[in-house]
Structures are given as structure tokens and as C-alpha cells.
Amino acid sequence: MKAFVVRGPGDAGVEDVPEPAPAAGEVLIQVRRAGVCGTDVEFFTGHMQYLHDGHASYPIRLGHEWMGVVTAVGDGVDPVWVGRRVTGDTMLGCGRCYRCLDGRHHVCEFRTELGIRNGRPGALAERLAYPAAYLHPLPDSVDDAAGALVEPAGNALRSVRAAGLRPGDRALVLGAGTIGLLAAMFARAAGAEVHVMGRSGRSLGFARSLGFEDAWTDETLPELPWDAVIDASNAPHLPALALDLVEPGRRVVYVGLAGSPSAIDTRTLVLKDVTAVGILGGSQGLDGAIEAFANGSVDPRPLVAAVLPLDELAPVLDGVRPEGAGPGPKVHVALPGD
Numbered sequence: 001m002k003a004f005v006v007r008g009p010g011d012a013g014v015e016d017v018p019e020p021a022p023a024a025g026e027v028l029i030q031v032r033r034a035g036v037c038g039t040d041v042e043f044f045t046g047h048m049q050y051l052h053d054g055h056a057s058y059p060i061r062l063g064h065e066w067m068g069v070v071t072a073v074g075d076g077v078d079p080v081w082v083g084r085r086v087t088g089d090t091m092l093g094c095g096r097c098y099r100c101l102d103g104r105h106h107v108c109e110f111r112t113e114l115g116i117r118n119g120r121p122g123a124l125a126e127r128l129a130y131p132a133a134y135l136h137p138l139p140d141s142v143d144d145a146a147g148a149l150v151e152p153a154g155n156a157l158r159s160v161r162a163a164g165l166r167p168g169d170r171a172l173v174l175g176a177g178t179i180g181l182l183a184a185m186f187a188r189a190a191g192a193e194v195h196v197m198g199r200s201g202r203s204l205g206f207a208r209s210l211g212f213e214d215a216w217t218d219e220t221l222p223e224l225p226w227d228a229v230i231d232a233s234n235a236p237h238l239p240a241l242a243l244d245l246v247e248p249g250r251r252v253v254y255v256g257l258a259g260s261p262s263a264i265d266t267r268t269l270v271l272k273d274v275t276a277v278g279i280l281g282g283s284q285g286l287d288g289a290i291e292a293f294a295n296g297s298v299d300p301r302p303l304v305a306a307v308l309p310l311d312e313l314a315p316v317l318d319g320v321r322p323e324g325a326g327p328g329p330k331v332h333v334a335l336p337g338d
Helices: 038-045 049-053 150-162 178-189 201-209 237-243 264-270 283-295
Strands: 004-010 011-016 026-033 065-073 085-088 127-131 136-139 170-174 191-195 226-231 247-254 275-276 302-307 330-334
Touching: 011 226, 038 191, 065 127, 065 150, 085 178, 127 170, 136 283, 150 178, 170 178, 170 237, 178 191, 178 201, 226 237, 237 247
Parallel strands: 170 191, 170 226, 226 247, 247 275, 302 330
Antiparallel strands: 004 011, 026 065, 026 127, 026 330, 065 085, 085 136
16 A cells, blocks of 8 residues: 655655455545645654654555544454544554553653554555554545544644633633634633734634634734633743733733753742643543534634645645645545545
């Protein structure tokens, strides 16, 4: 079958690889749609921290935002899955350790991460072998484009839940990328007044087109009381700014990751009696994201700027915006059968 392989920094393309077969407890999935993420770009450039920590190595097959159709099952898997449209968790725990048994498989020390960590091949391929225990069915009301956005949406929904927002609260989202805009959508659906801070006129203009009229740069951000601040950026100075901006006794949520260490002053954290929450992965938010997409309270599809075939992906990872792309931040790959 065809799969997208990153062979080393700046070296990637479509290759013929062996057809996967579902092991016991796994299913075989015909991938129909997969998203491209900043993590994929970091693997392409060689900057991804897992490469330096020993959790990943080249060659690597990327793809952790996806949806597809189950075509076969391995031993021990209910055949009712065959023919179902599905997506799945990125974080795949060992299932035996204290963290997994405590419902925290996403931080299992022995976890694999699809297309990211410990060698589990990703979904930027025609077919995918995947553990049935981590599948999430997609209703017909969630189309393929939305289905491939469930994974980042799970991160965003967890961030909004962690912010502890109440109807009428004022929330500030730092970062107008995919997760930032999804967080803004979920916060709005929760009844909050949502403001977005970004860097470029293009991204802020797109945020306004989604109904977020209160879209600012750091220079134009008004002095208002912020009941929650969600940092969905990759800027190393913004975690400290989030702490400075949030109202005393409220919450800051960190879901973005900078390429270099970020510092916050814990004296500020203590003296303002602020709760700070870190978010890794969308695991506990996936079902909620699917539900929101299905009932129409959140529509992520405008975020998709372009849909490409697999063999046109490499330039995107190298920073080339596809010709004719719309204003959104997300690029999708359509696989055969989409």
C-alpha cells in the first residue's frame, strides 16, 4: 500500500510499504481523511523533542488526526465494527499500569502515540492497523472532514473544561491556530464571551469570519478582566502573559507547546490564587467533541483550508501553502475512497 514516510529531516515522500494486518485486538481501517498537524511539521524539520528524547526515530510514518472505515477485525474483536465509520485516540496506553487502570492512559509511561511515539505507524497511509479498544464510532451527522478534526477538538474541549467556564464568563484564547479556534468554539458553545489573540492579520480576519469579532493582537488587546485564559500558542513568552492577565482565583490552561522552554513566576501563581492546568492529548474529550459536532453546537469544517492527495503533502510540511487554499489553518489529505 501507499504511505507517507519521513526518512529524515527535510526528506519525506510516499512509499510502497507492506500491507498491515490486524493483530489480535486490532481492526484494519481504510483511511479516508487525515489531518496535518504542527507535530508532523516538527518531525519533518527534525525539531520534534521525541526525536531527541529517544521516543521516536526515523523513518517515521506520520498521521494522528484521521477517520476511516473498518474493513476487517483481528482475533477477539467484535465483527460488528466492520463497515463502521470511526476515528480513534492518539494516546494508546499499555492497559496494565497504575495510570491506565486509573483512567490516565494518555500519560502512560509505556504508551505509544499513533504516528508519533514508539513506532506505531500513523494514518497518513491507505490503511491502518489499530487497537479496537481505542476506537470511537462516528455518527452519519459527522462527515469525513469533521471526523478527521475530532482529535484536535478533543484537546480543545479538554482545555475549555479545564478552564472552568460558566455562562457569561469572559475567556481569552491565546493563539488563532486550529486548537485555539476550536477552543474558542467550545467556549462559545458553553456560553462564554470569547476573545482571541493572534499574530497575523490573516489569522485574526479568519477568526472574525467565524464570528469572533473580539480578535486582537497583543498590542491591541483591551484591558479587561479575564475569567479564564487558554494558551493554545507556541510562543514561549505567552504562558507568563496568560498568568499575568487572568483574574485572581480563576484558571489558566496551557495546551500549546513552544519550541523552547517557557517560564512562569510561581509567586504570581500563588499570590493570585490561580489554578494552572496542563493539557496533553484529547483522550477524555473525544466523545464530547463527536457529540458537539453531531448536534451542531460546534462546526469545525471551516478550519480546513485545503484537501490534497497524499503525494502532495511534502511541500506542506516544508511550509508551502497549497495553491488555492482557503483562509483556515488546517490541511487535510484525502485517501483513496474518500
